[in-house]
Amino acid sequence: xxxxxxxxxFITSVPIMAGYIVLGMGFGLxxxxxxxxxxxxxxxxxxxxxxxxxxxxxxxxxxxxxxxTVALTTFMVQARxxxxxxxxxxxxxxxxxxxxxxxFALTDETYSLLSSTVxxxxxxxxxxxxxxxxxxxxxxWITGCLLGNLLGEVLPFSTKGLEFSMTAxxxxxxxxxWIVLRDHIPSLTGFAGTLLxxxxxxxxxxxxxxxLLIVLILTLLRSREEALL
Amino acid sequence: MMKSLAxxxxxxxxxxxxxxxxxxxxxxxxxxxxxxxxxxxxPALIGMLVVYCMKDLNFSAAPYxxxxxxxxxxxxxxxLWKRSSIVSILGGTAIYMLLVQFAF
Numbered sequence: 001x002x003x004x005x006x007x008x009x010f011i012t013s014v015p016i017m018a019g020y021i022v023l024g025m026g027f028g029l030x031x032x033x034x035x036x037x038x039x040x041x042x043x044x045x046x047x048x049x050x051x052x053x054x055x056x057x058x059x060x061x062x063x064x065x066x067x068x069t070v071a072l073t074t075f076m077v078q079a080r081x082x083x084x085x086x087x088x089x090x091x092x093x094x095x096x097x098x099x100x101x102x103x104f105a106l107t108d109e110t111y112s113l114l115s116s117t118v119x120x121x122x123x124x125x126x127x128x129x130x131x132x133x134x135x136x137x138x139x140x141w142i143t144g145c146l147l148g149n150l151l152g153e154v155l156p157f158s159t160k161g162l163e164f165s166m167t168a169x170x171x172x173x174x175x176x177x178w179i180v181l182r183d184h185i186p187s188l189t190g191f192a193g194t195l196l197x198x199x200x201x202x203x204x205x206x207x208x209x210x211x212l213l214i215v216l217i218l219t220l221l222r223s224r225e226e227a228l229l
Numbered sequence: 230m231m232k233s234l235a236x237x238x239x240x241x242x243x244x245x246x247x248x249x250x251x252x253x254x255x256x257x258x259x260x261x262x263x264x265x266x267x268x269x270x271x272p273a274l275i276g277m278l279v280v281y282c283m284k285d286l287n288f289s290a291a292p293y294x295x296x297x298x299x300x301x302x303x304x305x306x307x308x309l310w311k312r313s314s315i316v317s318i319l320g321g322t323a324i325y326m327l328l329v330q331f332a333f
Binding site for chain 2: 015089112
């Protein structure tokens with residue numbers, strides 16, 4: 001059974017593979033050009049494991065930014081993870097020994113995979129399945145970061161456009177939720193609320209206002225939404 | 230060297246705190262409000278991520294975000310048709326790569 005679950009987890013993680021390796025390579029290359037070798041690529045991909053944060057981090061490292069700046073930037077870039085975790089509390093409630101790693105490895109992509117689907121295995125294996133999906137994704141990311149840092153610009157074929165697989169992942173998950181859920185208010189709130197904040201605050205500063213707006217709207221709609229259950 | 234290590238440590242610890250604190254705070258009892266958020270936030274945050282991916286598109290200059298919009302619509306169509314994330318993601322990405330490498 002465990003083997004079966006591992007196979008399922010691997011299949012679930014496949015769409016992430018190409019995107020993580022390519023985006024990881026982009027980061028590894030950038031880090032290399034900033035003068036940081038493969039040890040740094042390993043350290044960052046294992047202990048931070050967050051795409052946007054690591055890209056921003058290259059700049060922080062290259063300019064030897066003050067630690068307070070680093071802390072504030074981390075909060076601004078990563079605040080959304082607070083909400084990913086809040087919404088996974090019930091699902092990970094009985095995760096036991098897997099829980100710390102499941103929480104640590106909750107990237108945008110892993111969240112999108114694990115929050116939008118029910119594990120395709122018996123419930124008692126659900127957390128083992130989630131653990132393996134998280135671990136597979138993490139290993140793709142580490143592989144990409146190391147390869148990019150070691151190989152530099154030597155690539156066997158043009159990967160231009162491959163990074164779109166991450167966008168495609170979110171669009172596919174959004175569509176699937178739209179099909180599965182009868183209540184479309186949360187989907188619309190997230191999409192339209194973020195679009196509105198992007199138009200008002202611009203591409204650099206819209207994420208935190210968008211998170212606050214989404215939580216505010218969903219909180220105001222709570223009694224209406226719970227009546228739909 | 231030490232400064233760089235400190236920078237990486239702050240980024241790592243900051244990220245771990247944001248990802249881990251909710252689980253630590255609500256480890257015993259989950260208030261009904263948090264249970265409610267757990268139900269409605271996933272579709273909302275996935276909607277947010279869709280917009281987040283498109284944030285740097287420029288609709289006022291060529292190619293007007295067309296490769297992204299066309300490929301995203303293909304993903305929606307594939308998902309409605311086949312209901313398989315792998316098919317939608319690989320298909321949409323292949324179409325996008327063809328568009329940016331050969332058409333635009």
